[in-house]
Amino acid sequence: xxxxxxxxxxxxxxxxxxxxxxxxxxxxxxxxxxxxxxxxxxxxxxxxxxxxxxxxxxxxxxxxxxxxxxxxxxxxxxxxxxxxxxxxxxxxxxxxxxxxxxxxxxxxxxxxxxxxx
Amino acid sequence: xxxxxxxxxxxxxxxxxxxxxxxxxxxxxxxxxxxxxxxxxxxxxxxxxxxxxxxxxxxxxxxxxxxxxxxxxxxxxxxxxxxxxxxxxxxxxxxxxxxxxxxxxxxxxxxxxxxx
Numbered sequence: 001x002x003x004x005x006x007x008x009x010x011x012x013x014x015x016x017x018x019x020x021x022x023x024x025x026x027x028x029x030x031x032x033x034x035x036x037x038x039x040x041x042x043x044x045x046x047x048x049x050x051x052x053x054x055x056x057x058x059x060x061x062x063x064x065x066x067x068x069x070x071x072x073x074x075x076x077x078x079x080x081x082x083x084x085x086x087x088x089x090x091x092x093x094x095x096x097x098x099x100x101x102x103x104x105x106x107x108x109x110x111x112x113x114x115x116x117x
Numbered sequence: 118x119x120x121x122x123x124x125x126x127x128x129x130x131x132x133x134x135x136x137x138x139x140x141x142x143x144x145x146x147x148x149x150x151x152x153x154x155x156x157x158x159x160x161x162x163x164x165x166x167x168x169x170x171x172x173x174x175x176x177x178x179x180x181x182x183x184x185x186x187x188x189x190x191x192x193x194x195x196x197x198x199x200x201x202x203x204x205x206x207x208x209x210x211x212x213x214x215x216x217x218x219x220x221x222x223x224x225x226x227x228x229x230x231x232x233x
Contacts, residue, residue, distance in 0.1 A: 032219050038160075043208060043223045057218070091160060097219045102169065104150060104212060106221055108162035 002028050004096045006109030013084055014117055021079045021112045023094030029074035030096035034106065035067070038091045050077045084116045119144045121211050123224035130199045131232050137184075138194045138227050140209030148214035151185065151192045152221070157205040165207070168192065170214070196229075204231045 003026040013019050023033055032051050036044040048069050050056045056069035066088075068080040077096075081088055091113050095106040120143045130136035142151070153165040168176045168185050175183050180200075184193045196203055209224040 034220060043225045044162075046220055049218050049220055093160075093162065095162070095221075099219065104214070104219060105152070105164065105167060106212075106219070107164065108154075110159070110161045 002107040004109040010113040012115045019081045025096040032097040033077035034095045036093045121224040127228045129230045140192045150212040152210040153194045154208045155205045
């Protein structure tokens with residue numbers, strides 16, 4: 001199956017610092033990548049949709065200046081949490097869209113647990 | 118707007134038994150995909166099974182099968198011969214066919230426990 005990596009798997013940072021999370025599709029080129037946030041015992045909440053070479057599309061209520069997304073290639077997207085605060089602590093998950101012919105599926109990275117002190 | 122509903126927040130099954138997880142959805146589209154994803158304690162989202170709406174035949178992947186009822190907008194997941202490793206959160210998801218963005222619509226999930 002298609003593999004998506006995410007790095008780092010966990011990070012602890014001080015309030016006010018910035019944190020970058022990388023998402024890579026290892027064995028396929030992703031037309032689109034997605035960033036989700038997941039609170040404990042809840043479903044995934046879509047934050048933004050990222051297409052290679054273009055600006056990300058953010059969901060309502062997500063601050064684009066706080067959550068910077070860069071999609072430099074068909075295999076790499078990054079999420080930067082700028083000036084992180086304790087309320088940004090969460091589990092962040094990326095996914096990559098593999099679409100070929102009549103098949104269209106998202107494959108997920110293992111997630112990143114962010115703790116802001 | 119499309120919605121996905123999982124009416125069972127928690128389910129429990131005895132090891133080696135069969136369990137069915139429910140999912141209903143709402144859409145005005147005729148072509149779409151439906152998925153079941155599994156999220157074990159590691160929190161890695163794993164694709165369990167996929168169904169294309171235009172296919173009448175129910176998808177099957179080893180011990181996992183679906184009962185896809187398009188008219189009723191129902192998409193249940195059956196797990197046969199349940200194993201301890203099946204314990205996880207299960208999310209039902211909808212994807213519009215040919216959508217420009219391809220974003221999934223998730224249900225709230227069902228937590229499955231497997232008793233030894």
